[in-house]
Amino acid sequence: MKIINSLLAICLFTLPAFAQVTHFECGTPPSADTERLMANLEAIPTLEARSGVQYLPVTMTLLANDDGSGLITEDAALDGFCRLNQDFEDLGIQFYLRDGFRYVYDTDFYLINGPGSNNPNSLKIPNTINIFVSEVFTQGTAGSCSGILGFYSPANDYVAIDKCTMDGESFALSHELGHFFSLPHTFFGWENENYNASQPTPEFVNGVRVEYADESNCSIAADRICDTPPDYNFGLGAPGCNYTGNAVDPAGNPVDPDEMNFMGYFFNCPSHHFSSDQGDVIHADIADRTFVSGSPATATVDDAANLTYPIGGEITPSNVTLTWDAVPGATTYLVELNRIASFSPSFVVQRTVTNTNSLVLTGLLTNTNYHWRVRPFNETYTCTDYGAGASFKTDDSVSVEQIEGVESLNVYPNPSNGTEEVFLEVTTSEIIEAEVKLYDTQGKLIREFNHQFNSSSNVAKIETATLAQGAYIIAIQTENGTAHQRIFITR
Ligand SMILES: [Zn+2]
Numbered sequence: 001m002k003i004i005n006s007l008l009a010i011c012l013f014t015l016p017a018f019a020q021v022t023h024f025e026c027g028t029p030p031s032a033d034t035e036r037l038m039a040n041l042e043a044i045p046t047l048e049a050r051s052g053v054q055y056l057p058v059t060m061t062l063l064a065n066d067d068g069s070g071l072i073t074e075d076a077a078l079d080g081f082c083r084l085n086q087d088f089e090d091l092g093i094q095f096y097l098r099d100g101f102r103y104v105y106d107t108d109f110y111l112i113n114g115p116g117s118n119n120p121n122s123l124k125i126p127n128t129i130n131i132f133v134s135e136v137f138t139q140g141t142a143g144s145c146s147g148i149l150g151f152y153s154p155a156n157d158y159v160a161i162d163k164c165t166m167d168g169e170s171f172a173l174s175h176e177l178g179h180f181f182s183l184p185h186t187f188f189g190w191e192n193e194n195y196n197a198s199q200p201t202p203e204f205v206n207g208v209r210v211e212y213a214d215e216s217n218c219s220i221a222a223d224r225i226c227d228t229p230p231d232y233n234f235g236l237g238a239p240g241c242n243y244t245g246n247a248v249d250p251a252g253n254p255v256d257p258d259e260m261n262f263m264g265y266f267f268n269c270p271s272h273h274f275s276s277d278q279g280d281v282i283h284a285d286i287a288d289r290t291f292v293s294g295s296p297a298t299a300t301v302d303d304a305a306n307l308t309y310p311i312g313g314e315i316t317p318s319n320v321t322l323t324w325d326a327v328p329g330a331t332t333y334l335v336e337l338n339r340i341a342s343f344s345p346s347f348v349v350q351r352t353v354t355n356t357n358s359l360v361l362t363g364l365l366t367n368t369n370y371h372w373r374v375r376p377f378n379e380t381y382t383c384t385d386y387g388a389g390a391s392f393k394t395d396d397s398v399s400v401e402q403i404e405g406v407e408s409l410n411v412y413p414n415p416s417n418g419t420e421e422v423f424l425e426v427t428t429s430e431i432i433e434a435e436v437k438l439y440d441t442q443g444k445l446i447r448e449f450n451h452q453f454n455s456s457s458n459v460a461k462i463e464t465a466t467l468a469q470g471a472y473i474i475a476i477q478t479e480n481g482t483a484h485q486r487i488f489i490t491r
Pocket of ligand 1: 026027028175176179185
């Protein structure tokens with residue numbers, strides 16, 4: 001089993017864009033957590049007054065097959081996480097991605113609930129909210145994006161969400177988090193039962209007391225939550241976010257469900273909410289849980305990433321360091337490298353998550369146009385987008401391999417923060433007398449010195465303390481030619 005738990009994992013696989021799923025089926029078992037719900041309802045009067053925002057740690061595990069196929073795009077995962085935080089904002093609750101995205105490439109786990117699949121319970125990180133993003137299997141349905149697309153496991157206390165419904169549009173993840181915090185469906189009891197207008201409405205359905213419209217039995221019926229009106233699972237199949245079916249309760253009084261409740265099944269609603277009592281249950285559940293402590297970055301990230309190099313079709317070697325200005329509030333960046341300017345998902349070369357404002361690319365094709373763009377975010381705030389893209393073209397005639405006797409040239413650290421020396425490492429097949437020159441990007445000579453590189457690995461030091469922030473070119477001039485390497489000083 002290979003687990004990559006890193007902000008620097010590279011996705012080498014492109015995925016087709018998924019069709020947007022406008023509804024989902026929830027696989028959380030009914031009656032999952034009635035005991036915990038009752039305990040939470042009982043604890044509500046004893047809850048301490050809250051102020052400020054509660055930040056809760058999430059371990060978001062992105063599952064893929066052994067070869068990396070099937071992985072959700074980080075974009076969709078960021079959009080889905082953004083939506084989750086927007087949905088819980090009114091409750092004073094925000095989630096943060098503890099340790100960034102966690103990647104598990106293991107076919108044995110990939111198809112959640114699939115025949116022979118391993119239970120992701122063994123992958124959980126304790127005392128965090130574990131969310132597994134992958135494909136959820138449903139018996140009897142063909143293909144992906146059908147059947148059950150999410151569930152909360154009360155036995156193992158994790159949430160699974162199908163990547164089909166992990167985006168900025170779906171409330172599925174917030175619904176499943178509602179289950180995580182012990183909330184039942186507003187239509188509890190009617191999960192596998194259709195309301196039948198031609199029959200008298202029963203007092204019990206599947207052993208659960210049916211809720212009256214006048215709230216007279218609300219604390220012992222259906223979801224036991226009194227400020228959510230009766231709902232007999234009217235949402236699934238309802239054409240829009242408005243119930244007009246004229247159903248009546250067991251006493252014959254008309255029922256009017258809360259279509260926009262997160263714990264219902266109405267889709268295509270302009271927005272959703274938790275009721276006040278549901279919010280109290282969620283807070284009681286949080287108070288009863290233990291979470292790892294943390295101090296996540298929580299700033300809003302408003303600015304787009306301004307790309308600094310290479311841009312405007314600049315010619316670069318096939319090994320190149322992308323740089324951009326640090327974005328206020330951002331701690332992490334999603335970098336996309338694409339073959340075409342429209343950034344079509346079909347032409348993604350790689351998407352990489354990094355926590356610095358630069359990225360080293362190696363082994364690019366030569367004489368090839370590339371386009372790249374950057375999406376900033378932090379652990380808590382992911383409601384961001386890519387900034388404008390930039391392009392460059394690789395051309396190895398600018399690299400060092402053209403000089404006879406020089407086998408490789410490496411500059412590190414690059415970028416440099418300007419407080420330490422930069423090392424120029426040259427591997428040669430013979431003794432080479434060279435002039436080392438440092439230019440600024442206007443071509444002005446800043447510094448020069450002679451250095452003899454011996455017929456093995458060799459290092460020359462370049463002082464950077466007096467250099468202003470910016471890009472520089474190191475030139476190594478020998479009798480056989482000149483090699484250039486670009487370095488960056490960031491302060
Ligand atoms: Zn549900």
